Amino acid sequence: MLEAGPDEHTLIERVQHGDAEAFEILVQTYEPRLLAFLAKTTGSPDMAEEVAQETLVKLFFKAHTFRFRCSLFTWICEIALHTFFDLRKQRRRWLKKHQVADLGEPCRAPDHSPGPAEKAERFEVDEIVRSAIAQLSPDHQMVILLREIQGASYDEIATVMNCSVGTIESRLFRARQKLRTILTPLLESHEL
Amino acid sequence: MNCKTCQPLLSRSLDGLLVEAEQSDLENHLEACPACRKEWETQKKIQHLLHSLRDPMTARSVLPAVRLRLGDEEARRLWYDDLERLARRFVPVAAVLFLALSAFALFSTWNRLSRAPEIEWLVAQNGLEAVEPYSDLSEIVPEEPDGVPDSSIPIH
Structure with a gap:
């Protein structure tokens, strides 16, 4: 591996x-x-x-x-x-x-995006997504961040978190469900 | 497939972990079920949001700071190591001393208790009376008529 x-x-x-x-x-x-x-x-x-x-x-x-x-x-x-x-x-x-x-x-150095308005909106969306992740339990944050940001495989996440692949699958499922609940208003208001 | 069995598959499908048969079952269910299809679309959007989180910074190396920290940590760890080595050396000595003192205390208590009937027997044989401790100081310290202790007797 x-x-x-x-x-x-x-x-x-x-x-x-x-x-x-x-x-x-x-x-x-x-x-x-x-x-x-x-x-x-x-x-x-x-x-x-x-x-x-x-x-x-x-x-x-x-x-x-x-x-x-x-x-x-x-x-x-x-x-x-x-x-x-x-x-x-x-x-x-x-x-x-x-x-x-x-x-x-x-x-310190915001991303280079087309215009200030769009830049501000993207920044706002990013902040909402980060705060949604922060509302999850530490275990759920860990699996979501390792999977979605780092791109780690289930096996790797299971190894570093000392648990089975089945547990990781179930944590990812629950974490995604919770994120969906938290982020639904954002998705509706921003028409993303 | 029903909606309940479909939900966990959505998460695995997002990670591309479904085998062909499972994926095809899922797609058939999503075609037929608007609620699950909406859930699937929402999950895809959230995954897209997570993947498109931007890195808001310019690269600034932390290596110089790490070098400094490692020097400090190394010194601190060496000090802890010395302390640990010292403790490791003295803990067995302290344990042996503690055990010896406990054994001595137990032995002397046992010795006193086991000799009590012997002393009682000696007292009875010799017609001696057990000495009672003084319950009242007035028995040994003479008092002045007005109840004030005699100041001429030094009290140590």
């Missing part, structure tokens, strides 16, 4: 033995994909960078637990999602404690 070639396999093994040089090569390989995945998931460049940083540090210290049963990137995404959920929870707790409304973060 591992997509990695023999070189990458060797690299991972070197990282597992604490080789910092091999780790840097791995980071350079996966960092752009990880940042893109996290930016899509979080919708915030700063949050994506914070989560990516935390994830890569965890990757270095947890590398010895990687068993080559799924692709390394899917495993990295799983660590990143757990990190993101934790950071988001901490942030919400802080905002609640200090009674500050979560206004989100502006896009």
Whole structure:
């Protein structure tokens, strides 16, 4: 199941033995994909960078637990999602404690789309979709994000989440049902 | 196929996991059932929305920050490792000491209890009376007529 070639396999093994040089090569390989995945998931460049940083540090210290049963990137995404959920929870707790409304973060470099109005609308739709995902349970968020954003197979998701393929199928089904319930008003109002 | 059995298949069909026969059954049902067809279209739209989520950022490497963090984490972990090694060395010693003290306490309690009848027998044989503890301090501390203790007697 591992997509990695023999070189990458060797690299991972070197990282597992604490080789910092091999780790840097791995980071350079996966960092752009990880940042893109996290930016899509979080919708915030700063949050994506914070989560990516935390994830890569965890990757270095947890590398010895990687068993080559799924692709390394899917495993990295799983660590990143757990990190993101934790950071988001901490942030919400802080905002609640200090009674500050979560206004989100502006896009540092919004996408190049035809016009400002369309750009704004697409941004709004993206935010609604992200907030709908955030309303799901962590397990459901995990399966939806790994499947739809990362494009991981059921087998890989089952491996990183330590459960059977049947469980993943059922979680995906339920997560999609919930998303449908949450997003139906959006689909109707925006005529998407 | 009915609507109930169709629902889980919709999710698997979105991921392209149905075998030909299942896909054809599903399509036949969707042709005949407007409710399931609407559900299928909605699910397809949601999948499209998820796939078209945009990456709102310009790439900015986090590698320099990760290098710094790894240095800090490494130092912290080394400190924890030292602490753990120290604990690993002293925990067995502490456990042995604890067991020894517990055994000693048990033994002395057992010894005292087992010797109590022997002492009673000795007291009875020698016609001795068991010494009662003083219940009232006035028995040993003489009092002044007005009830104030004699200050000439030093109390330690």
